[in-house]
Amino acid sequence: MSAMLEVEGLEVFYGASQALFGVSLQVREGSAVALMGRNGMGKTTTIHAVCRMLPVRAGSIRFEGSDITALPSYRAARRGIGLVPEGRRCFPNLTVTENLTAAARPGDWSLARVREFFPRLAERSGQLASTLSGGEQQMLAIGRALMTNPRLLVLDEATEGLAPVIRREIWTAIRALRAEGLSILLVDKTLSEILPVADDCVILERGRDVWRGAPGEITEQIKHDYLGL
Amino acid sequence: MDESRKEFWLNAVLLVGLFATPVIAMMIDEPFYVTLATRVAIFALAAVGLNLALGLGGMVSFGHALYFGLGGYVAGIMAHHAFSGMPMVFGLSGSDQMLAIWPVAMLLSGLVALVVGVLSLRTSGIFFIMITLAFAQMAYYFAIGWPTYGGEDGLPILVRNQFPGLNTLQTWHMFLLAYGALVIALAVFAMLRNARFGAALMAIRQNPERVAAVGISPFGIKLAAFVISGMITGLAGAMMADLNRFVSPSMLSWHVSGELIVICILGGVGRLFGPLAGAAIFVGFEVIFGGLTQHWQFWLGLVLLAVVLFARGGVIGIIAGRERHG
Numbered sequence: 077m078s079a080m081l082e083v084e085g086l087e088v089f090y091g092a093s094q095a096l097f098g099v100s101l102q103v104r105e106g107s108a109v110a111l112m113g114r115n116g117m118g119k120t121t122t123i124h125a126v127c128r129m130l131p132v133r134a135g136s137i138r139f140e141g142s143d144i145t146a147l148p149s150y151r152a153a154r155r156g157i158g159l160v161p162e163g164r165r166c167f168p169n170l171t172v173t174e175n176l177t178a179a180a181r182p183g184d185w186s187l188a189r190v191r192e193f194f195p196r197l198a199e200r201s202g203q204l205a206s207t208l209s210g211g212e213q214q215m216l217a218i219g220r221a222l223m224t225n226p227r228l229l230v231l232d233e234a235t236e237g238l239a240p241v242i243r244r245e246i247w248t249a250i251r252a253l254r255a256e257g258l259s260i261l262l263v264d265k266t267l268s269e270i271l272p273v274a275d276d277c278v279i280l281e282r283g284r285d286v287w288r289g290a291p292g293e294i295t296e297q298i299k300h301d302y303l304g305l
Numbered sequence: 306m307d308e309s310r311k312e313f314w315l316n317a318v319l320l321v322g323l324f325a326t327p328v329i330a331m332m333i334d335e336p337f338y339v340t341l342a343t344r345v346a347i348f349a350l351a352a353v354g355l356n357l358a359l360g361l362g363g364m365v366s367f368g369h370a371l372y373f374g375l376g377g378y379v380a381g382i383m384a385h386h387a388f389s390g391m392p393m394v395f396g397l398s399g400s401d402q403m404l405a406i407w408p409v410a411m412l413l414s415g416l417v418a419l420v421v422g423v424l425s426l427r428t429s430g431i432f433f434i435m436i437t438l439a440f441a442q443m444a445y446y447f448a449i450g451w452p453t454y455g456g457e458d459g460l461p462i463l464v465r466n467q468f469p470g471l472n473t474l475q476t477w478h479m480f481l482l483a484y485g486a487l488v489i490a491l492a493v494f495a496m497l498r499n500a501r502f503g504a505a506l507m508a509i510r511q512n513p514e515r516v517a518a519v520g521i522s523p524f525g526i527k528l529a530a531f532v533i534s535g536m537i538t539g540l541a542g543a544m545m546a547d548l549n550r551f552v553s554p555s556m557l558s559w560h561v562s563g564e565l566i567v568i569c570i571l572g573g574v575g576r577l578f579g580p581l582a583g584a585a586i587f588v589g590f591e592v593i594f595g596g597l598t599q600h601w602q603f604w605l606g607l608v609l610l611a612v613v614l615f616a617r618g619g620v621i622g623i624i625a626g627r628e629r630h631g
Contacts, residue, residue, distance in 0.1 A: 178519065179519035179521070180501050
């Protein structure tokens with residue numbers, strides 16, 4: 077499998093403060109990569125840089141062979157990087173259908189297919205996003221990203237703050253997308269949920285990638301040293 | 306009755322009411338009210354244009370008088386040259402045909418809106434308001450100092466421009482044109498709002514960064530909406546100049562920009578029929594209170610204050626609920 081996303085030596089600053097110190101990672105086509113680490117270690121910053129929502133001071137981001145390091149975020153999204161942001165972040169004063177329609181781009185994922193994938197969204201189609209439950213908003217956020225017909229789906233804490241039953245539903249959906257061959261880069265703190273989905277793992281520690289490998293290679297020592305478990 | 310049905314019926318009442326007013330006025334031989342209804346339709350048309358930028362896109366343009374006045378001057382200047390037989394710029398001849406004037410008015414308004422939009426949409430908030438105001442005021446002072454077309458005194462349209470099959474000198478026919486243009490503009494507004502374009506525009510108003518993350522260029526969508534908005538308001542300006550048979554720099558004044566914003570707020574910002582409801586209230590106030598006192602704007606100001614403080618959905622919102630339905 078060829079690399080769909082190649083991040084090399086990424087350095088990102090917030091003003092004068094450096095947040096990422098040469099982070100590198102790869103997502104192979106059709107694979108799922110888990111980006112892990114404790115709070116504040118640079119996971120969301122890495123994701124935002126990959127989605128071109130943050131300027132990159134040094135390093136490069138290549139997507140399907142093209143350098144996208146200097147692209148604005150809307151162009152990165154048009155190339156095929158779909159983001160499901162932390163905290164859902166739907167458009168609260170738009171209906172479910174409007175949220176989905178706004179993001180629509182040509183491809184396999186149509187409004188009908190997203191509604192089929194998340195039947196609850198079909199039931200709530202005329203409802204304002206602000207009136208949905210947390211789980212439904214998360215489904216909407218994933219549905220909205222799918223409407224852009226991404227080739228790489230980036231999920232930032234997709235199940236954070238959700239009830240266990242809803243988490244299971246969201247993970248089932250993510251596994252279904254994974255089974256369809258969609259490439260996925262995901263961040264989540266719950267190891268028991270993220271590891272079964274991932275093919276590869278990258279652990280960040282204070283803005284540096286300190287460990288990478290298969291989920292089965294994560295030892296108790298690694299968990300203790302880098303994940304605070 | 307649920308709120309969406311209420312809004313549907315309210316919209317229907319407004320549309321039928323506007324049409325019925327001149328019909329009844331003609332039956333009782335009161336042509337003044339036919340002209341009044343035409344004025345409401347044209348102001349509503351101008352406000353539909355602004356509503357696209359302000360209501361859907363959250364772009365508080367304080368310079369839409371620029372497009373209103375520009376449309377008016379296109380009608381005035383083309384008619385002036387048609388009447389005098391003198392060529393216009395680049396040797397082009399004038400025209401007294403509305404079907405020739407309207408596309409020129411819309412095209413020029415769109416081009417100017419494109420230039421203003423490219424320069425102003427890189428800013429937001431107070432800066433955007435000030436830049437749009439500045440462009441309109443520049444045009445206002447330019448028109449005042451342009452003696453070729455009347456300068457401060459304005460330019461009369463000696464014979465109202467023509468439309469095939471209609472006698473535009475008849476108030477009823479002029480009303481039909483304004484009403485038809487308004488209905489088409491409302492249909493365009495509804496179509497844009499219900500399409501991906503409208504959803505994206507409304508999403509940008511809520512959070513431009515989030516919109517960019519789903520592949521939408523906020524600048525491109527806002528610019529397109531701003532240009533369409535300017536074109537619709539420009540058409541209204543051309544019609545208003547024909548209705549009054551006169552165009553003057555006052556059509557470009559910031560007062561007009563303010564009035565269009567007031568109309569949108571009174572009716573309901575972003576609501577499909579908000580501009581029509583707002584225009585009816587605005588013109589109604591002007592006629593009813595204007596006949597009683599010179600300071601009718603004071604009373605309108607009180608109403609506006611009440612709407613802003615207690616009914617942000619405007620008149621449509623008071624009756625049909627604050628959330629948008631129709």
